[in-house]
Amino acid sequence: MAAPRPPPARLSGVMVPAPIQDLEALRALTALFKEQRNRETAPRTIFQRVLDILKKSSHAVELACRDPSQVEHLTSSLQLITECFRCLRNACIECSVNQNSIRNLDTIGVAVDLILLFRELRVEQESLLTAFRCGLQFLGNIASRNEDSQSVVWVHAFPELFLSCLNHPDKKIVAYSSMILFTSLNSERMKELEENLNIAIDVVEAHQRQPESEWPFLIITDHFLKSPELVKAMYAKMSNQERVTLLDLMIAKIVGDEPLTKDDIPVFLSHAELIASTFVNQCKIVLKLTSEQHADDEEALATIRLLDVLCEMTANTDLLSYLQVFPGLLERVIDLLRLIHVAGNDTANIFSTSGCVKAEGDVSNVAEGFKSHLIRLIGNLCYKNKDNQDKMTANNTEGQRS
Template structure:
C-alpha cells in the first residue's frame, strides 16, 4: 500500500533531523522505514527531490564521520546507516528513470564512490560490518546504471580502472559478483577499447582470472563472451599477458561460444582474432610434442596448443565468416606436418600419441576419464585438415603433395586415445576426394602400409580391394 502524503512529509522531516542530532539507533530505524517505503512503486514515483537532498546530506555526513571515526561503537552505527542509505538509493532507482536522473544530478554517484573507496580502507573486528555497506553501495551503482547511458558513463569515469580492480579483488563472492554486474552494465565498444590499453589491461586480466577460478560467476563469463572477444586488440593484449592456464580459459570460452552456433552481433568474433589465433597455433604447436616424453614441465603450454586447435576446428566448422582460414598462409601445411610428427612419435615408442585399445577408461557416455591433455589431439588435427579442404581444390592438392592422404588413412583405426578418429578420418578423406580425380587415383594406387579400417571408406561411396599387395579404390555398387 502506498504511503500517505503526511507520512511522506514526516519521513522527509525525520531524515532532515538526522543532520542536526547525534546519530542514534532511532535514526537507523528511520532510514529503514524510508528504505522500505521506496520498495513501493507509487511511493518511488511520488517522492520529492527534497527527500533525496536530505538523504544525500546524511550520506555525506556519514562519509565525513567515517573518515574521522575514533570510537568503534559509533563506527558500527555509521556503517549500518551507510548500508541503509545505499539500500534506499538502490530501491529508489528500480524502474525509475526519473529517480536515476535525480540522484545523478544531486551528486550521489561521487559521494557513493568516495564511500566505497573509504570502506575498503577501514579495519573492523567483524568484516560483516564492512561487507554490508560495500555490497549495498555496489548494488546501488548497478541499479543506477541499468538503461541509463549518462549514469553508466559517470560511473565508468569515476570507477575505471582502479575501483573496479579493487572490488573485483575483494575477498567476498558477493562483492565480486555485484562489481562484475556493474562492469558488464557499463561496458560498450569504446570502453572495451579503453580496457585494451596497456595501463588498463590488468583489469581485463582480472576478469579472465575470475573466469578461470570462479567459473560459476556468470557476470565475468558474460563480460568475456559478450564484450572482450569482440575486440581484437584486447584479445591480443590479454593473450600476451596471460599465463598458459589463463589462455586456455579464454580459448575454452571462445570454443564454447563458437560451438553454440549462434554468433550474434554482440560478442561477434572479428576475423582479426581468428588470424591471430591461427598464428599462435603455428608459432607454438611444437610444444605439444613434448607430451611424448611424459614430462609434465610443458603440459600447460601443450594444453594451450590443444585449446588453440579446438578453437580453429570450431571456427572452420559451418562458420562462413572464418572460412578465409583455408587460405591462411601455411596453416594447412603446419597441421599436416604436425599430424605426421605426432603419428611418428606414437609409432616409435609407447607414449600418449600411440594407438591404444584401453576402453576401460571410458564412461558409458563416451567421455574419457584419462587426465592426458592429448586425448583426441590427432583426431582434431585430422578434423581441421578436413575442414580446410572442404570445397577447396588447392588445399586438396596441397595435402596430396605433403603425403597427407596416406597419413590420414593410416590413422583410420579404432583408438581409445582418439575417440571418433575414424569418423574424422572418413570426413577428411571425403573432403579430399570430392571432385578431385588426382586424389582419387592416389588412394586407388596406395600400397598397404599398415592395418587400417578401410571399410569406413564405404561410407564415402568407395570400396577398397587388396590385390597383389596394393589397394584399389572402386565405387561401391548400389546392390552391394
C-alpha cells in the same frame, strides 16, 4: 520533556518522518521505495537528506582507515551507510527521474569514494561487507538503462574501483562490480580497457573462479569478444590458464544456441587470424608433452586449446574459407600429425597409448581428443577445396616415400 517531533511528510499517501536522521527512518524509507508509486512521487529533497547522512557516516570510515583501532567502533556508522545505500538503490529501480536527481547531487562520487575506503580497510567484518555490497548495488541500479549515469559512474569508478573489486575474495562483491562494468561499457570505453588490461584480465580470472556468475561471462562474450584489438592485447599478456579460459568462451560463442550474426563474422575473422597464426607458430610446443616432466605443461595445453577453437571455426562456413587459405596452416597441421605419430611409435608417452590429449577448462587435466582434432581440422580445411586436397595428396605421397 522531550522536544516534539516535526510533522511527518507524505510520500504517495504514506506517512514518513520528515528529517531522515536515524536508522529507523531510513529503513522505513527503504521499504517505501520498494513500490513503484512511491518511487515516482518521492520529493527530491529526500535524496539530499540521505546523502547528508551518507557523508556524515563516511567520516567514521575515513578515521578507521587512518587509525585501524577504530574499525571496531564502526558498527553504527556502517548500519547507517548500509541503509542509505539500500534506500538509494531501491529509489533507482526503474525510475529515471530518481536516478537523475540522485546523480545530480554527486551521490555517485561520494559512493565510489566510500567503496574505495571499504577496500582500504582490508577487513572481513560482515557489517562492512554488507555496506560494501549495497554500495555496489546502488551504483549498478543508478547506471541501469541510464546513459548519463553510466558516464558519471565510469568517470568516478574507472579504473580504481574495478581494480579493487574484481579480485575481491567476496563473491558478491565480484559479481556486483562485474554488473557495474557490464552496464557501463560501450565501444569508446572498450578502448580505455586496452590501456588498462589488468581490468580485462581480472574479469577473465573472475570467470575462472566463479563460472556460475553471469556478469563476468557476459562481459567477455558480449563486450570483449567484439573487440579483436582488446582480445589480441589480452592474449599476449595472459597466463596460459587465462588463455584457456578465454578460448573456452570463444568456443562457447561459436557453438552457442544463437549462430554468429553478420556483425560477428568480421570480428571472428580477426580472432581467426590470431588463433591460426599463434597455432602455426607454437603448435610444436605440444611435443613437450611426450616427456613426463612436461606432462602438464600449461603452454602446451593452451596450444592444444587453440586447435579446439580452430576445429569449431572451420565448422562455420563464413570462417572456413578464410582458414582454408591461411598461410602454412594446413601444412603445419599435417606435419604435426606426422610428428606425433612418430613420437608415439618411438617411446611410451601420452601419445602412444590413448593417442590423444585435449585441454579442458582446468589446464592441469589431460583428456582425449588431440589426434582426432588434428584429423578433423585437416578434413575441414580440405572440404571442397581442390588446392588443399592436392596438398594433402602430395604430403601423403611424400610420407610414403620417406
